[in-house]
Amino acid sequence: MRPDRAETIFQNGTLWTGIDGPKDATALAVAGGRIAAVGSRDEVLALRGPDTRMVDLAGQTLVPGFVDAHAHIWKIGHLLTTLLDVRSATSLADVAARLRAQAGKIPTGSWLQGRGYNETRFHDGRSPTRADLDAVVSDRPVVLTRTCAHIVVCNSQALERAGIGRDTAAPPGGEIDRGPDGEPTGVLRETAMGMVLRLIPPPTHDEYAAMIAAALRHQASLGVTSTNDAGVVPALLDTYRRLDKEGGLPIRINVMALRLVDGVGAVPLPARRHHSNRLRIDTVKFFADGGLSGATAALSVPYRHADTRGNLRVEYDELLALAREAHDAGWRIATHAIGDEAIDLVLRVYEACGRGPQRHRIEHFGLPNADHLARAARAGVIGVPQAIFVHALGRNFRHYLPDALLARAYPVRAMLDAGVTVALSSDAPVVEDDSPLRGMQAAVLRRDADGEAIAPAEAISIDEALDAYTRGGAVASGDDADRGRLWPGMQADLAVLSGDPRATPPEALTALRVTQTWVGGQQVY
Numbered sequence: 001m002r003p004d005r006a007e008t009i010f011q012n013g014t015l016w017t018g019i020d021g022p023k024d025a026t027a028l029a030v031a032g033g034r035i036a037a038v039g040s041r042d043e044v045l046a047l048r049g050p051d052t053r054m055v056d057l058a059g060q061t062l063v064p065g066f067v068d069a070h071a072h073i074w075k076i077g078h079l080l081t082t083l084l085d086v087r088s089a090t091s092l093a094d095v096a097a098r099l100r101a102q103a104g105k106i107p108t109g110s111w112l113q114g115r116g117y118n119e120t121r122f123h124d125g126r127s128p129t130r131a132d133l134d135a136v137v138s139d140r141p142v143v144l145t146r147t148c149a150h151i152v153v154c155n156s157q158a159l160e161r162a163g164i165g166r167d168t169a170a171p172p173g174g175e176i177d178r179g180p181d182g183e184p185t186g187v188l189r190e191t192a193m194g195m196v197l198r199l200i201p202p203p204t205h206d207e208y209a210a211m212i213a214a215a216l217r218h219q220a221s222l223g224v225t226s227t228n229d230a231g232v233v234p235a236l237l238d239t240y241r242r243l244d245k246e247g248g249l250p251i252r253i254n255v256m257a258l259r260l261v262d263g264v265g266a267v268p269l270p271a272r273r274h275h276s277n278r279l280r281i282d283t284v285k286f287f288a289d290g291g292l293s294g295a296t297a298a299l300s301v302p303y304r305h306a307d308t309r310g311n312l313r314v315e316y317d318e319l320l321a322l323a324r325e326a327h328d329a330g331w332r333i334a335t336h337a338i339g340d341e342a343i344d345l346v347l348r349v350y351e352a353c354g355r356g357p358q359r360h361r362i363e364h365f366g367l368p369n370a371d372h373l374a375r376a377a378r379a380g381v382i383g384v385p386q387a388i389f390v391h392a393l394g395r396n397f398r399h400y401l402p403d404a405l406l407a408r409a410y411p412v413r414a415m416l417d418a419g420v421t422v423a424l425s426s427d428a429p430v431v432e433d434d435s436p437l438r439g440m441q442a443a444v445l446r447r448d449a450d451g452e453a454i455a456p457a458e459a460i461s462i463d464e465a466l467d468a469y470t471r472g473g474a475v476a477s478g479d480d481a482d483r484g485r486l487w488p489g490m491q492a493d494l495a496v497l498s499g500d501p502r503a504t505p506p507e508a509l510t511a512l513r514v515t516q517t518w519v520g521g522q523q524v525y
Ligand SMILES: [Zn+2]
Pocket: 070, 071, 072, 230, 427
């Protein structure tokens, strides 16, 4: 049924309606929160009524609201509220100065937590150790999380509280780094992080709610109308459900439930799935390996500058049992897998689960080979890579990856060519700049922050990048019938860009601005 009168009409713009949609539309009408018409000015103005709000795009470009298919919303919000942000630190001295300043701001005795250091940005490339932290803050426990979130460094007080000493063994799937003297250096990897992180009092509902509000406002300002929280603990699921009930979610969000929590172990599958206008909870999240930037992703060959092949975080039998339970109960499964060893393991698990009505996802999907891509396409698996890593972490990739693997790092071109649905995303706060425009630019240009090309044959077109940041993300959460394109009947989730990305040189994409964001026909930015 075509509504008689529009609430809002956008006119005088350039519209990108979708990769397979009409290219000549200049106007769009919204009624009942959904798109009522898309087309020429005359076609759309036929829906104008006395109360219709007219929005003059003045030549700007209207696109479907962006979908960030993989982000960590509460962690973005943590950095925007109470967590020390050291992502831009360029030296250990810089990290130390920020720690000292933060210590003066928070109550004595409370944990000092920071996030985002990346030693490859420091001139000597050296990671901080507990001695570095002790020299700055020794009267309270300190934990700094590396940019990849798979490694932490602790000061001595944090290690003492966790009972980690000379003779402490690491849990399976984790490592406690030790110096030549056999003493822990303060660096904990993968599951060993949980030995310390579980001691930190969890945020309260109100603290979580403040983080989520800050992060969703931030993403709305980037033109994101649907986002994801890729792995949350049960208490945070409750906060999301409460916020949904109270109308506290300005944009749409797909929240993935963790089944294995570091330091806790397996938590039960949530009792029920949740699907409202703003909130979806019907995906479970697993981790099969670590990250490339810290050499913890599980590779089939050794890293270039580290005597390791990374770490698998789960065994096949354990993952299959948990995945099968979720699959049979109708849950979508999203598994973090970056290295080719991890990707192979996850594909075997998904293949063993069989095809269901829901499509499963591989998060990051950093180093698949041709066989993996063909199998993923056959199994209907959605790839959720971060081309934005090419820009933000390309330097780490060049440092750590052997040439053969570097040539197929985040191979988005090959994914599309193999028939895999691709949902682009930021993985923020792993990257500091989570703008979809930055992510699209990286997917098209394939250059790192130094301007070096990373697997340039894997470049995609701007249309493909727009598609993967809109429709692709909607497919990944099962919402593509409802959003991701500017088609009549779909949700009026919209972003207004200061210029047309298709008419902008890729180098200048990040100079475009998001000037408005609309969700369900309501302006949220
Ligand atoms: Zn992630």
